[in-house]
Amino acid sequence: MSAQDVLVVAEIQRETLSDVTLELLAAARGLASATGGQVVVLVLTADGARHAPALAAADRIVVVDDALLAAYSPEPFMAALQEIVVAEQPRAVLVGATSIGWDLAPLLAARLGAPLVTGGKAIQPDGDGLRVTASFCGGKMLAEIQVAASPAIVMLLPGAYRPATEAGKGELERRQLAASIAEGTVRFDQWVLPAGGDVDITQQEILVAVGRGIQQKDNLELAEELAQTLGGAVCASRPVIDQGWLPATRQVGKSGMTVKPRCFIALGISGAPEHVEGMKDADLILAVNTDAKAPIFDVAHYGVVADVLDLIPALTEAVKRN
Amino acid sequence: MKIAVVVRQIPDLIEPLEVDGSGTAFDLGSASFIVNESDDHALEQAILLKEAGGATVSVVALDFGDVDNTLYTAAAKGADRIIKISLAEEMPPPPRAAAALYAEAIKPLAPDLVLVGVQAHDEWDGGVSPFLAAALGLPYVGVICGVKAGAEQGTISVCKEFPGAVMARLNVKLPAVLGIVGAEQPPRYVPVARVRAAMKTARFEEQEAATAASAPPAGSISRLYPPASGSHAEMLAGSESEIAARIAEILAQKGLVK
Numbered sequence: 223m224s225a226q227d228v229l230v231v232a233e234i235q236r237e238t239l240s241d242v243t244l245e246l247l248a249a250a251r252g253l254a255s256a257t258g259g260q261v262v263v264l265v266l267t268a269d270g271a272r273h274a275p276a277l278a279a280a281d282r283i284v285v286v287d288d289a290l291l292a293a294y295s296p297e298p299f300m301a302a303l304q305e306i307v308v309a310e311q312p313r314a315v316l317v318g319a320t321s322i323g324w325d326l327a328p329l330l331a332a333r334l335g336a337p338l339v340t341g342g343k344a345i346q347p348d349g350d351g352l353r354v355t356a357s358f359c360g361g362k363m364l365a366e367i368q369v370a371a372s373p374a375i376v377m378l379l380p381g382a383y384r385p386a387t388e389a390g391k392g393e394l395e396r397r398q399l400a401a402s403i404a405e406g407t408v409r410f411d412q413w414v415l416p417a418g419g420d421v422d423i424t425q426q427e428i429l430v431a432v433g434r435g436i437q438q439k440d441n442l443e444l445a446e447e448l449a450q451t452l453g454g455a456v457c458a459s460r461p462v463i464d465q466g467w468l469p470a471t472r473q474v475g476k477s478g479m480t481v482k483p484r485c486f487i488a489l490g491i492s493g494a495p496e497h498v499e500g501m502k503d504a505d506l507i508l509a510v511n512t513d514a515k516a517p518i519f520d521v522a523h524y525g526v527v528a529d530v531l532d533l534i535p536a537l538t539e540a541v542k543r544n
Numbered sequence: 545m546k547i548a549v550v551v552r553q554i555p556d557l558i559e560p561l562e563v564d565g566s567g568t569a570f571d572l573g574s575a576s577f578i579v580n581e582s583d584d585h586a587l588e589q590a591i592l593l594k595e596a597g598g599a600t601v602s603v604v605a606l607d608f609g610d611v612d613n614t615l616y617t618a619a620a621k622g623a624d625r626i627i628k629i630s631l632a633e634e635m636p637p638p639p640r641a642a643a644a645l646y647a648e649a650i651k652p653l654a655p656d657l658v659l660v661g662v663q664a665h666d667e668w669d670g671g672v673s674p675f676l677a678a679a680l681g682l683p684y685v686g687v688i689c690g691v692k693a694g695a696e697q698g699t700i701s702v703c704k705e706f707p708g709a710v711m712a713r714l715n716v717k718l719p720a721v722l723g724i725v726g727a728e729q730p731p732r733y734v735p736v737a738r739v740r741a742a743m744k745t746a747r748f749e750e751q752e753a754a755t756a757a758s759a760p761p762a763g764s765i766s767r768l769y770p771p772a773s774g775s776h777a778e779m780l781a782g783s784e785s786e787i788a789a790r791i792a793e794i795l796a797q798k799g800l801v802k
Contacts (some may be wrong), residue, residue: 235706294704295714296685321687321706324662324723328670332640332678337762338670340663354763357771358668360557364771365668369763407683407717411701416709428800452800464585465730470709477687477705477725485800492557506798508791509777515560515770524794525777526787536788544792544801 225372226259229312231303232277233322234265235294236413239273242318242378244385247279249345249378250316251386254281256347259313261390266302268292274394279386283394284310290403296325297406304333305399312373314345314352319377319495320476331375339367341495342378352376360494361517380476380499420471421455427484428454431474431501432462435490435511435530439467444534445489451541457481459497475500489530493518545599545718547590548655550646550676551618552636553577553609554666561770568765570666572635577609579617582661588727589691590659591622597693600624604649606753608636613739619746620738625653628748638762639667643675645753651680655719657700662686662723669762673723685714686723 228250233240243263250261263280265273268291274283284306290298303326307315317327319340331338343364344355351370357379358365369376423429430449436442442456449456456472463473474481476496486504491497493509493516501507502521509522510530519525526533555561555575564571590601602625603618605611615626627649636642650658658680660673677684689711690703698718703711705725716722780787795801 236710294712297683321704324671325674325684325686328674329678329684331670332675339668339763340670341668353766356668358665359555359561360665362557362770363561364769365765366767367668367763368766374763407720408685409715411713411715414703414711414713452795461581464726473709477689477707478709480707485795485798506794506800508794517771519777519779520771522777524791525779526791527779528784528787532784533788536784537791540785540788540792541795541801544796 225311225313226254226257227262227310227312228254228259229307229310229315229373230261230263230280231315231317231323231326232263232265232273233318233320234267234273235322237269239276240318240320241385242320242380243277244279245380245383246316246318246378247277247386248383251279251388251390253314253345253347253352257313262310262312264303264306266291266299271394271396274392278389278392281391281393283392285394285396286399287396288399288403290405293410294322295406295408295410296329297408298403299326300329300333301403302399303330306397307334307373315373315375316345317375317377319379323377327375327377334373336373336375337369337371338375338377339369340377342376343382345376345378357495360492361498362492362515379495381502416471420469423455423457423472423474424479424481426455426481428452429457429474429481429483429485429504430454430487430489431457431459431491432489433459433491434461436462437531439465441531442467444531444538448487448534448538448541451538454483454485459491459494488518488522489534491518492516493521545593545597545657546602546653546655547593547599548602548604548650548653548658549583549587549590549623550658550660550672551583551587551603551605551614552580552661552664552672553606553611553614554580554664557665563768568768570768579614580661580664582663582725584661584731585727586659586661586724587618587621587623588729588731589724591732592728593691594622602627602653602655604646605629606631606636606642606645615748616739616742616746617734620734620742621732626746626748627751629751629753631753639670639672640675640762643672643679646672646676647679648754649751650676657718658682658721659724660721662688662725671723673721677721680721683716683720684723685716685720687725688722689724689726690728691722
């Protein structure tokens, strides 16, 4: 491996390769092409090479196969990741800004004393280092960040790149670690799946989504009436779910559901990257927010600067008239 | 159980953030500050654990922004100790260096459990919680949205969030650091009267920050700017009834009105 190579950490959740992995591979390919390096994907798994065919966009597919990597727990995963990164000495390590990525990337940066950039939307070479465009402040700010040290750990937001389609060399390497990994003090117990019985928002053609702008639980009635009038369902961004106003099964975004309805009406939602990740592919997005600079207007097809509590009743009446 | 909680002040995004003349940093002169939301959840989770099985809750914060109000509110909610770290600099340090300061204050407490919000919106170079775990030499797991006593003594059972409203239940042997994304219930409301009472009775343990902790540079910002807003959406204007009629028309044209 050379210092021009880019290492991607593949993410497997419940035995399925996450979409973000192919997006990371696309980012890595762009970077490696510019520097003459290779794209290396690291698969931490107990499934052998089962996921290798889906990772052919990489030049090298490094598989660490160990029973302790069957389900995620931080310590075994960190031990394996650290050993491979130290051995490979890549220019950059790309990790998804996901539940697992938010553990592994900072811990790796701390252990290696390596620079870390979170919220990455784009990455390119910059001399011997990197230039990363990162989103923060809930998507309301972008920063151009120059990282000199190598390896740099970069967390990329899901959806920042289109999934890789170009085939790489796809050479498979099974790697034995120098020392056997230990179980650690954080141990996987079981998956907890969402309780059934609620509306499946992933199957709805029309979604009326509410955010902080709905202000209080009682105001949900307004959104419910609009949703009923349109024949859709109500969903929400994280702050509404955290308040306990709607069940977790109605959450759209990184920790919630990914939805692709025919119509998504975002009411009082600012458009933080974590939320946008779950709804950006809706056919039609209408957004209403009091802040004309809210990031939600960057993904919406139609936008309105207004107080949702004023607009929702008027919209419900207008739809009824139609 | 001894629990330490870190609470941070962050700019309130209700007001627009301004970039200073250098184009590489925020002008926070006119910004207002609020408690970091996931830290507020971390505090709530600590109080819930205290109520469920008894615990001593110590809250640790850097002296920045409107931190006194946040700390008095924490005391009113049930925090037992409040540790405020004074800063030599005007601004709080970046996450890795901040974690070193928190670690310095937390280490003598010998906590069983350290709870920190998993993320703050003004950080682009990592989360304090995993860096704090590394500085304390403790195991870490983040994106946690529920903590209960474990089946065995000295353990806890936590839920780690994954997409699709799926969670992984993990058993954690203490001591450990958790990055909290949400408590088991929303942070409680505390009446102003109780906060005022706490102002009279709560005592802050004030500590000087040691010389700025050395931390490897994460990188440097060469440009800071708001994304081009409204670059994609077609903005609808007019009275509420005019806008509503226009949206209804769009929905009808798309065959979305039944």
